[in-house]
Amino acid sequence: MNDSAAATEPAISRGVTMAHTVIRRMPFTLGFLGVVVILGIASGGLWRRLDERSWFPDIAYGWPPLTEGRWWTPLSGSFFGLTPFQYCCMVVIFAAGVGWAEWRLGTLRTALVCLSGQLIGILGAAVTVGLLAHTHLDWADRLSEVRDVGFTTATFSALAAVSATLRSPWRLRVRAVLSAHVALTFLFESTFADLMHLLAIAVWLPVGEKLFSRTEHGFWPRTRREVRMLAFIGLLVIATASVAVYFFPSNSLLGPTENERGSLWSTILTVVVITVVAEQLRKGRRWAWWGTLVYGLLHVVFTLVLLGVAIGTDYETTGAVTVGTGLLWAVEVALLYGGRGAFRVPVRRKITDGALSGTDPGKALRALLARYGGSTMSWMTTWPENKYWFAADGERCVAYQRHAGTIVVLTDPIGPAELLPATIAGFTDRCEAAGLIPCLFSTTEAVADIAGELGWRSVQIAEDTIVDLPQLEFKGKAWQDIRSAINRANKEGIEFRLVELADEPFALIAQVRAISEEWVGEKGLPEMGFTLGGVEEALDPAVRVGLAVDASGTVHGVTSWLPVYGPGDEIRGWTLDVMRRRPDGFRPVVEFLIASSCQAFKTEGAELVSLSGAPLARSASTDGAEPIDRLLEGLGAAMEPYYGFRSLHSFKAKFQPRHEPVYLCYRDEADLPRIGIALTKAYLPEVSAKDLMALGASG
Incomplete structure (x- = not known):
């Protein structure tokens, strides 16, 4: 009995403490709800419709009370609910x-x-x-006679305002859900409350952004995943509109919807098709983007034509559903076009010619990597945004992206080393036949030398930082920071785990996504891509992920490691890709993660770890360098406040790496302007002209 009582006391104490904290932090919410409940009991509104009471017109708001001089109704009507069910719903939501x-x-x-x-x-x-x-708008005539009560508009205003305080991706998600709800209800229900909600969030979304936003600013999504998610939500909203119109027909702002519902089977088919395409948009598929964009444009144009006919003639050609969905499609089209860089994942077609005819190109590339090996950046060629050229013998592959009439080859070609000159020459001929400008990006010194023998020119764009594992020991003064990070992690109960992220529980993956997206949200420019992966790339089963997790299961930091293949299907090392830390977590977590990963890979027998090259950052001075070198130096300085490439380069020096140069190879200086545009689009597919102007001004 005593033991049971003793065990109950801490729980009671925690409950009292929590209650005290809630009362102290939320007096307005609790006080308002207290008044609402008291008035609900006193008026009988908790068990009976309020509009059945004789005094309802004296407390309800709307246009009639204002014309009758009841100036207090905007306040008095805000403490009641129209029905018992409405009371309960509003209290919970508030x-x-x-x-x-x-x-x-x-x-x-x-x-x-x-x-x-x-x-x-x-x-x-x-x-x-x-x-x-009295303007021949039936909707306005109806609502001008409405008397209503309720306080949901205050809740919508609060949600719109507080969304400005959130970090990515939650600020976008809250705003998207809020806007989607208001758009659907206003277009297809159009009650007095729906109009109130629309006006309130139209004011408090921008005002809240101005007053309360601190770490992030703006409404446009910052990452490819956020753009895809927003497009996905947009299509689901359109599908939801079809369902809502069928099951809940109404007389909306745009007219009656009952006669435009269609059949149940057509509604089901519409929802199924939209859901399938929406899922492909969420994955960034190019075909889904094209299909949705074209269909959306046709729908908008068709609606405009019908409206023109309806306005210009007496014949009724369109109705509420057509116009309402046309407006939703217009928003979706604008989003798809504005975020077009996020939908670049090609359909994995079969190879149609050569020795690999009928083979999936992604599988063929991975097989070549395992057979012949590659550079420390070679695994990045497997990422879905890339396209591939295979030689006729099926033993050589070039991974590339196409932007602004330029073919940007990513890292070294894959295949036998002795055939590299023939591979580069053959791919160049293919580009020239198509009228495209080729360049080799992030190549090793060996490939840059081969390209030089073929008449190409090269410039160093980064340095790969290599840690040789067989000799690695965290001893001596140079390693003091690393030892301190490991010791501090042990004291604070931070555990290192080396995992395949795709096999981890959903809750843990969600934490990793949140950490990554918060990090991106703090940047001044959108998320970078091309040679910089994210959580989606880390979910590849071939990628290893290092996690720093405390005793409560909170993830404090994450690193992802790409395999580096040597000849003969042997993994000789690992390359660092994702490197993120929780803003309010264990501070030296990145040092701890990298050091722990190096120790784990050394134990497994790996030869090296690459900490990757920071773009536009290197150790050597550019004094006396060529103009292109000085240009890259200036560009790196301009981008430093946004992405911190040079700070990252300096951070990696803590691990005492050796440096290997990374090159850009090009054929002619006249190609450089277009190559620069292509690289900008490859790294920043979501960048706008305004962003680039701001970047240039900062330089």
Whole structure:
């Protein structure tokens, strides 16, 4: 009995402490809900419809109360619910949404947001329908007679405002869900409350961004995954509209929807097709992007034509569903076009000619890598955005991307070393036949020398940092920082785990995604690609991932390691790709992760670890260098505040690496401007002209 009581006391103590914290942090939320519940009991609104009461017109808001001089109704109507079910729903939503906002924004700011948002919604909606009444718009005529109560608009305002305080990707997700809900309900239901919600978030999304955003700014997604997710959500919203119209027909702003519902089977087919295409958009498939963009454009144009016919003639040719979905498709098309760089994953077609005819190119490339080996960056050629050229003998492969009429070959060609000159020459002929400019990017010194013998020119663009594992020992003064990181991790209970990320639980993968996307969100420019992978690439079963996890299961940092193959299907080393840390986590976690990974790979018998080359960063001075070298030096300095390449290069020096130069090979200086544009598009597919101008100004 005593033991049971003793065990219960800590739980009670924690409960009391939590309750005290909630009361202290959320007085506005709790106080408002307390008043609502008391009024609900006193009025009987918790068990009976309020509009059945004789005094309902005295407390309800809308356009009629304003014309009747009941100026207090925007406040009085904000403490009631129309039905018992509405009461329950609003209380739950308010407690969750406004309580969360108050926890993050503080009591005073949350109260001001809720009060102003509620008044903006009520007064704005009332004045809007009042001005539009008697203008042959049936919707406005109907709503100009509506009297309503409720406080959901305050919740929507709070959610719109607090979204500015979130880090990526949650700020985008909250805003996307909020906007999608408001768009659907306003277009296809169009109640007085829907208009209130629309006006409130139209004000508080930009105002909240201006007042409360600290670490990130803007509304456009920063990563390829966020762009794809937003396009995915957009298609699901369109599918949801079809379902909502079929099961819940209404008389909306755009007209009645009942006669445009279609059949149940057509609705099911529409939802299935959209869901399949949406899933491919989420994966970044190019064909899905093209198909959706073309269909969306046709839908928008078709809607505009029908509207023109309807306006110019007496014949009724279109209705609410057509116009409403046309507006949704217009938004989806704008998103797809603006984020077109995120949808570059090609369809993995079979090789149609040569010795590898009928083979999947991705599998063929991996087989060649295992057979002949590659450079420390060679695994990046397997990433889905790349395309491939295979020689007729099936023993040689070149991975590349095409941008601005330029073919950017990624790292060394794969195949027998003695055939490298023939491989480069053959691929060059193929590019010239197509009128394209070829360049070799991130090649080793050996390939740069071969290209030089074929008349190419080269410039060093980075340095690969190599740690030789057989001789690695963390001894001596030079390794003091690394030893300190390992010792501190042991004291704080931080465990190192070397895993295949795809096999880990969903909750852990979600933590890794959150850490990565928060890191990207802090940058001044969008997520980089090409030779810089992310979580999607780390999910490849061939990639090893290092995790720093504490006793509670919290991930403090993550590194991913790409295999480096030697001849004969042997992994001779590993290359660092993803390197992220939790902002509020264990500070020297990256040093701990890299050191622990090196120790693990050494134990497994690996020869080397590459810490990768930081683009536009190197050890040697550019004094007396060629103009192209000085240009790259200046570009690296301009991008340093955004991506910290030079700081990263200096950080890697802690591991006492040796350096191997990495080159860009080109045929003619006249090609360099187009090569520069192509590389910019390869690394920053989402970059805008405004971003580039800001980058240039900073330089």
